[in-house]
Every structure is written in structure tokens, then in C-alpha cells.
Ligand SMILES: O=C(O)CCC(=O)C(=O)O
């Protein structure tokens with residue numbers, strides 16, 4: 001008998017994704033620094049669909065304040081699906097599965113909308129402090145999102161669509177809490193807190209705070225673990241960006257494994273409901289036939305969360321095949 005067959009051959013290992021700095025004050029479109037960072041972004045996204053970004057505007061104090069705000073939010077009694085953070089769109093409001101909870105702020109770049117969010121949770125008078133903290137954090141992260149999308153579009157020669165593209169997005173901010181089973185002891189293997197999935201949107205900017213658990217599948221189908229870093233944000237390609245680029249970049253599968261209580265945040269740039277996601281002619285030729293049908297994000301989201309979508313190994317491809 002070959003006992004080796006009982007060894008878990010593909011246990012995820014820690015892997016350092018490329019680190020890209022967005023902190024240089026001279027990082028402006030057209031500068032040589034910009035072109036250098038742009039080529040690093042493209043290479044990392046072609047290789048992994050992801051990289052780690054550092055950005056000077058998000059100070060350690062601000063990250064800590066967001067972390068504390070999250071703990072305060074989750075200590076509140078009312079964030080259930082009936083009264084607190086309600087949304088009819090999947091994943092856009094409060095959501096709970098066995099080990100995972102998420103709170104969502106829609107149009108998170110607009111301060112009034114963040115006030116509305118805290119008003120849902122503190123119906124008397126909202127929470128000015130937390131609203132302003134979250135808004136500041138999101139404003140800075142959305143700057144990174146815009147820079148990355150601008151670089152990608154330039155890099156693939158579709159810069160003439162940049163303004164139209166940048167105006168075609170909303171921001172969704174989610175704050176996640178993962179809680180291990182009560183009977184979980186230290187010896188136990190981590191449990192899956194969030195199933196393996198790709199993100200449906202354009203770009204995701206994730207922060208893991210202190211506790212690890214984020215795992216990502218590489219192109220050669222190996223799971224890697226990404227260590228939380230206080231200085232870095234994880235930037236990831238979503239399915240809508242992959243579709244816009246006619247598959248030139250792929251969205252990585254990722255999941256969360258839970259052993260300890262863990263908080264994370266994610267800013268998603270999401271196509272506006274009326275926007276038709278279709279790759280421009282410039283990216284379609286004999287060598288690169290059109291892969292995806294034109295679609296609107298809400299239809300894809302609906303499919304993505306259906307039984308068929310959840311079972312599909314590649315949700316976008318399955319959606320475009322129907
Ligand atoms: O919490 C995390 O680290 C990942 C969350 C995630 O993948 C998602 O919300 O789509």
C-alpha cells in the first residue's frame with residue numbers, strides 16, 4: 001500500500017505576491033514613474049490576477065480606527081436581515097452564513113451614503129465619527145482603484161474609454177467578521193468560512209488586519225495563503241474586468257479559512273446597474289475571438305448566486321454559455 005496517498009499533498013503554503021508601491025508623489029499619468037508602476041501592475045495581474053499595494057495616504061492610525069469601528073459595529077445588537085443593514089441586492093447588505101458575517105455600505109464613496117449606513121445601525125442619530133472614518137478610508141482606497149483601472153486600460157491600449165469606464169462604476173464597501181465554531185480548539189484544522197469564488201466586480205481591494213485566513217488559487221491550481229500585512233492591501237481582478245478585457249486578465253479564485261475570530265474589509269468597484277459590460281473591438285481579433293457575451297452586472301450576480309452558478313467551476317464562462 002502506498003501510504004503517501006494519505007498525505008495532504010497540496011496543503012496551502014504562504015506565498016508573497018508582488019508588492020507594488022503607490023506612494024510616490026510623482027505617480028501621475030504620463031510620468032516615467034507611472035509607466036514603470038503600470039508595467040508592474042500588468043505583469044502581476046497577468047501572473048496572479050492580484051498583487052499587494054502600499055499607499056501612503058492610508059495611515060496606520062486610519063487602519064486602526066477602521067478596525068475599531070468594525071468591532072463596535074459588530075458589537076451592536078441590530079444588524080439582522082430585517083431591521084439593520086438591509087439590501088435587496090445579494091451581498092449589498094447584512095449577510096450571515098455559518099462562520100461569516102458581512103455588513104455592506106453602498107455608494108461608499110459618498111459621505112451621505114455612509115451616514116445613511118450608520119443611521120441604519122444607530123437609528124437615533126447615526127454615528128458621525130464612524131461615518132467619517134469609513135468615508136476617509138474609502139476615499140483613499142478608491143484612489144488606488146482608479147489608478148489601477150487607469151493603468152490597466154492604458155496598458156491594453158483602450159485608454160480612449162477610460163473616462164466612460166471610470167464613470168460606469170459604483171463602490172460597495174464590505175466589512176467581514178469570521179467567527180470560529182464555539183467548540184473549535186487550537187489543534188483543529190481551520191474551517192472554510194467563505195467558499196471558493198471569484199469576485200464578480202471590476203477590482204477588489206482587500207485588507208486582512210491581524211488574522212490570516214485568505215487563500216488564493218494560482219494559475220497552476222495550487223492554493224496559496226496570503227499573510228496579512230499591516231502596510232499592504234490586496235488588489236484583485238474581478239470577473240467584470242476580465243470580461244471587459246476579453247479574458248486578457250483572469251479573476252483568481254479565493255476563499256477564507258477560519259481558525260480565530262477575524263475581521264477584514266473589501267472595497268469593490270462594481271459596474272453600475274445600467275452598464276453593459278462588453279469588451280471593446282480593440283481587444284477582439286483573430287487571435288483573440290470574443291469570449292464573453294455582453295451583459296449587465298445584476299444579471300450575472302443573479303446567476304452567480306443561483307444553484308447552477310454556485311456549482312460552476314468558472315461562473316462567468318458558464319453564465320456566458322447560456
Ligand atoms: O474576507 C476576506 O478576506 C475575503 C472576502 C471576500 O473574498 C469577499 O468578500 O468577496
Ligand SMILES: [Fe+2]
Nearest residue numbers: 197198199254
Ligand atoms: Fe471575494
